[in-house]
Amino acid sequence: DNTARLLVQGNDRPGIVSELSTLLTTQGANIISLDQYSTDPQRGLFFQRTEFYLDGLSAALPDLEAAISQTCERLGLTWTLSVASRRKRVAILASKTDHCLLDLLWRQRRGQIDMDVEMVIDNHPDLASQVREFGVPYFHVPVVDGDKKAVEARHLELLQGNVDLVVLARYMQIISDDFLQQVGVPVINIHHSFLPAFIGAGPYQKAKDRGVKLIGATAHYVTKDLDEGPIIEQDVVRVGHSHTTNELVQRGADVERAVLSRAVAWHCEDRVMRHGNSTVVFA
Amino acid sequence: DNTARLLVQGNDRPGIVSELSTLLTTQGANIISLDQYSTDPQRGLFFQRTEFYLDGLSAALPDLEAAISQTCERLGLTWTLSVASRRKRVAILASKTDHCLLDLLWRQRRGQIDMDVEMVIDNHPDLASQVREFGVPYFHVPVVDGDKKAVEARHLELLQGNVDLVVLARYMQIISDDFLQQVGVPVINIHHSFLPAFIGAGPYQKAKDRGVKLIGATAHYVTKDLDEGPIIEQDVVRVGHSHTTNELVQRGADVERAVLSRAVAWHCEDRVMRHGNSTVVFA
Amino acid sequence: DNTARLLVQGNDRPGIVSELSTLLTTQGANIISLDQYSTDPQRGLFFQRTEFYLDGLSAALPDLEAAISQTCERLGLTWTLSVASRRKRVAILASKTDHCLLDLLWRQRRGQIDMDVEMVIDNHPDLASQVREFGVPYFHVPVVDGDKKAVEARHLELLQGNVDLVVLARYMQIISDDFLQQVGVPVINIHHSFLPAFIGAGPYQKAKDRGVKLIGATAHYVTKDLDEGPIIEQDVVRVGHSHTTNELVQRGADVERAVLSRAVAWHCEDRVMRHGNSTVVFA
Amino acid sequence: DNTARLLVQGNDRPGIVSELSTLLTTQGANIISLDQYSTDPQRGLFFQRTEFYLDGLSAALPDLEAAISQTCERLGLTWTLSVASRRKRVAILASKTDHCLLDLLWRQRRGQIDMDVEMVIDNHPDLASQVREFGVPYFHVPVVDGDKKAVEARHLELLQGNVDLVVLARYMQIISDDFLQQVGVPVINIHHSFLPAFIGAGPYQKAKDRGVKLIGATAHYVTKDLDEGPIIEQDVVRVGHSHTTNELVQRGADVERAVLSRAVAWHCEDRVMRHGNSTVVFA
Structure with a gap:
């Protein structure tokens, strides 16, 4: 019930993994699995899927989404967040x-x-x-x-x-x-x-x-x-x-x-x- | 040294397998492996590969080829015979x-x-x-x-x-x-x-x-x-x-x-x- | 309805393929597919599966089985015959x-x-x-x-x-x-x-x-x-x-x-x- | 020449991905690919492989290793860092x-x-x-x-x-x-x-x-x-x-x-x- 998945994609630049994982950690989440891929070592396209566990996920969701939205907007990335229990x-x-x-x-x-x-x-x-x-x-x-x-x-x-x-x-x-x-x-x-x-x-x-x-x-x-x-x-x-x-x-x-x-x-x-x-x- | 392979193909009709295997047996050959396939149960195309062992193969070859040629001509089939040792x-x-x-x-x-x-x-x-x-x-x-x-x-x-x-x-x-x-x-x-x-x-x-x-x-x-x-x-x-x-x-x-x-x-x-x-x- | 499968196995010897296919042809059958395998070029074990088509199969079955039985007994082979339509x-x-x-x-x-x-x-x-x-x-x-x-x-x-x-x-x-x-x-x-x-x-x-x-x-x-x-x-x-x-x-x-x-x-x-x-x- | 791989493993706890990726970003590295796996959503074993690009890698290596060592020691993790060009x-x-x-x-x-x-x-x-x-x-x-x-x-x-x-x-x-x-x-x-x-x-x-x-x-x-x-x-x-x-x-x-x-x-x-x-x- 407390598991969610964050998909993020856009133009690559240094620091995206760090910013997103820090954001999740700051919100109290534990990353269960993270897959990341860039089409090129420099200036490629960036793709990341992060599965995380967060106690009291549904209550925390509005704040979490606001934080993600703000960070991704700043970094020029598109994102979707899915709650695993919402099939x-x-x-x-x-x-x-x-x-x-x-x-x-x-x-x-x-x-x-x-x-x-x-x-x-x-x-x-x-x-x-x-x-x-x-x-x-x-x-x-x-x-x-x-x-x-x-x-x-x-x-x-x-x-x-x-x-x-x-x-x-x-x-x-x-x-x-x-x-x-x-x-x-x-x-x-x-x-x-x-x-x-x-x-x-x-x-x-x-x-x-x-x-x-x-x-x-x-x-x-x-x-x-x-x-x-x-x-x-x-x-x-x-x-x-x-x-x-x-x-x-x-x-x-x-x-x-x-x-x-x-x-x-x-x-x-x-x-x-x-x-x-x-x-x-x-x- | 005494192994050969006979490939035969043409229009299918009853009796081809029998005629060919009898021919080989009559010539003294032992069939080691035989694969046969027809495209249809009736009136299809016929394909057969027969691998056989024959003591004194190279001496027997002219007679064997003459017999195969005669039979295949009569049945309207094309054939090739390869001696395994002739790579x-x-x-x-x-x-x-x-x-x-x-x-x-x-x-x-x-x-x-x-x-x-x-x-x-x-x-x-x-x-x-x-x-x-x-x-x-x-x-x-x-x-x-x-x-x-x-x-x-x-x-x-x-x-x-x-x-x-x-x-x-x-x-x-x-x-x-x-x-x-x-x-x-x-x-x-x-x-x-x-x-x-x-x-x-x-x-x-x-x-x-x-x-x-x-x-x-x-x-x-x-x-x-x-x-x-x-x-x-x-x-x-x-x-x-x-x-x-x-x-x-x-x-x-x-x-x-x-x-x-x-x-x-x-x-x-x-x-x-x-x-x-x-x-x-x-x- | 007129398709059957003959399985035969036993000690290999020259002429088995020929005898069985001639038997089937003599009985009026057309061999659709034949797979044969011997464990050794000489004196191995012999295995053969033959699928054949025979007009009026069920009427012909008793004679066919008698002929197969006699031949296989002589050659020291065991056999089973299955009518494809008898599932x-x-x-x-x-x-x-x-x-x-x-x-x-x-x-x-x-x-x-x-x-x-x-x-x-x-x-x-x-x-x-x-x-x-x-x-x-x-x-x-x-x-x-x-x-x-x-x-x-x-x-x-x-x-x-x-x-x-x-x-x-x-x-x-x-x-x-x-x-x-x-x-x-x-x-x-x-x-x-x-x-x-x-x-x-x-x-x-x-x-x-x-x-x-x-x-x-x-x-x-x-x-x-x-x-x-x-x-x-x-x-x-x-x-x-x-x-x-x-x-x-x-x-x-x-x-x-x-x-x-x-x-x-x-x-x-x-x-x-x-x-x-x-x-x-x-x- | 400027690519390296960091392998880290140990007992899982929230924040490891964040700490490590922030550390790398702070040192100027760009993460090219990151694979992470935990054996359990909570209290499992943690494994991570991070491939990153860092301008002037070999000059930066001593500081980088010191920083990784310090962080991993604090988090109770073992690590190895490999420079890709050192085959x-x-x-x-x-x-x-x-x-x-x-x-x-x-x-x-x-x-x-x-x-x-x-x-x-x-x-x-x-x-x-x-x-x-x-x-x-x-x-x-x-x-x-x-x-x-x-x-x-x-x-x-x-x-x-x-x-x-x-x-x-x-x-x-x-x-x-x-x-x-x-x-x-x-x-x-x-x-x-x-x-x-x-x-x-x-x-x-x-x-x-x-x-x-x-x-x-x-x-x-x-x-x-x-x-x-x-x-x-x-x-x-x-x-x-x-x-x-x-x-x-x-x-x-x-x-x-x-x-x-x-x-x-x-x-x-x-x-x-x-x-x-x-x-x-x-x-």
Whole structure:
């Protein structure tokens, strides 16, 4: 209950680690773990994640935030402070396939991902009972007459104000730039290839046609450019000439669920920082 | 001395395995290992690698080849027969970097790759003494006045009739279609990315820019389309945000040498069969 | 429906592959895939798995089995013939943890493991509703007054004649030699370490204490010697100094479910052959 | 030239990060990277590695060390400060096999390991010319009449005062406790198995006999208990039933050289901290 995480980034300059750790110590905090990275020994970009313990954290929060704000403003840094016990509220968007969705729900139930799944939104009705078995609200939002605008509007009604993160668990629909701006929270997608190989639709068929010896999956933040957002995590699995495209799909599913679950877990533990089209992951 | 390998491929039909194994048994051979693969249960493509032991192999060879030829012609199959003790004669083309070249030479010396390295051809002189330490002839063939035609002509003089395989060990020069046709033996290249990601020059810089979490290498047969030939082997290694492009190059070198050495070893043991733009690898 | 798999093993001698493939061809079968392995070029042990397609398989079965039996008897080989459409009937024994159990059920449902799960037997009642959600019978057989004899007797009542395979999905109880003999079918266990490291109870705590950098899991056939049976599959995952024992348990769970699922899938596709305390896996 | 690394460890208490980073900042240093780990949120053990840049480092060193010494003494911490440009002086002890030795020399030459190899000591003469090709002094110290005491005495003459680290690159001889105490620097060994599996001699034969599906290697600090010292790094490679013991040895060699090279590189970059029988590795 008394653990928090401070993320800070900006232009590097001497003394930032010292100022921030002194600030935390002065406020009575004990630093549990600190990860720091600069892109260059001099004049690079600075990234820091600090996890700390502070007795009576919630009472101390206003003063702490004021102090951090003041220091970071002076040093030209941006920051976010997360209380570990306030778990991220997550919506999962799914389609027909169940592997990524069920793995996220199962890991949340066994305490491996620090999140509260507030809802699952699905454009096919098949997974309703399985989702509700986990005690999670399930909303079926079908595409009617190809009206994707209407679907996104319905999604926004459900999501806005209610979640801190949207996860596309093989949702398979293109998200409009407009939606991304309005939803106002990060969106993580799992792409079923080792990006940037096999961008776009049908990556397993493309992989079979090209005769690759490994297939992969990529979890990334969604930006307006399809499959081009900052990569959080990737992994691969070995395949051979005897595997059919369908077997690639099955083997790939194992990688997809593992990669997406790791990416979501890291995001929910405030281990991922974005800059440009890249990520810094303190995992 | 009495071990041979028979590779057969063509359109599948019932009875091929039976006919071939009966043929070998009738000739007195004992099958040590047999790998067979059909692309489809019915009417697919058929691939088979058979390793067998035959007392007095070299004396028996003419009769054996005549029998195989007759059977395969009747069944509409193509075939090659290799005597295991006749090691493939290999030329390695190198440039400045040493990691792939030295790993191949070192593995050959310790008996891990079934080949005789007949020569190393290099367009820079730096590696001469190291290559000769392995007892391998070294030819320095520099590009003079940008005349690549002259270089390829000199290469062909050295190679034609003398080798069964050409290996590009980070040779870094584009090979002309004309050269490929005239050299008349397979050419294996190592590309320093997980193809088809990062085709072309500078893959590590591209990987850094894209922020990928794994980098890889690909060994493939060279065809007239750059980086598009049949893939023999691929592998990857994990990288993180803190690795510089130079560190990607270093980590990548470990993958490159491992992938190329595996591909060359498999080729030299007749474990790789090509069809279309793919390979069947019985490893 | 017309696909079958023939497993043959015994002392090697020239001509076995030929005799068996000719036998199959004579009976009208088309060999789809053939894997063969001998422990030595001469006088070793012989192992072969042949998958074949035969029109009207079930009508042809008696004649086929008679022919195989006669040939194998003459050659001194043991054999089993499995019709692919007759899926293995499997019982899963579980305890409190759900990861291996749910992964097996989920893979069966999506068609990745060729088995029919006939029942789940559990010594704790917690997982009943989740198992039944998959449409699988669930039996709660608690240990009463520490009477393990009674539990095994109850298990035998449920299992005998009803299943072809028993899977211990983190069942965590020692199986008596008596039970193994009476149940009369193979039993596969998942041990939560990379055997032979950390035999016995508490492997993750032992791994933490020893400071290893990888943890693993091992699927093996159960024999009367605990953790000593023939290994089917193993895998590992990287861990670091910062992982608590509890995090090792969580990371290990991912490896356990993957390893056990692969082992069960291979067994159900007749890809595993036992000899002595080892396995030959044609995967 | 102006980069240094400060390692600090001891009992955790609030304020250590702050005190140390403030100290460095006050002395004019810019922290480039900081890794910190505590075994427990409260009252655990504290470990920190700080890499920093300081203009005019060598002139500033005496004052800096005095300040660190004073602070760490007050906080009850032990510390070491390493100047990055003062590379560790390393002796490699080898026997007949070349793979670990050559990989270390080759990586050092291409700038991948931050060390100066001062000498190679070998109990067989075979590798002399290869070692000297790298420009490294080579000493042949054979065991005469089984007199290991004499060998260790000769080793100590060569080593004492001349090196900061001894690496056993498949040296294959047991090191006496007496030697360990007198040599006065850390000793890193590569064991050719995934410890604690297959402790002692002949691990590949034991692995073959047990039928494992992965083989591994372990780099560890040498202590008086054979194969029981703190593990720095481990890795594995997949093997199958068809691999002979000799092929396990060859595959294992690839893992051994990779694992040992990583461990030595990390040690030389001051990334490894020991406590009890474990290591903290900030890699």
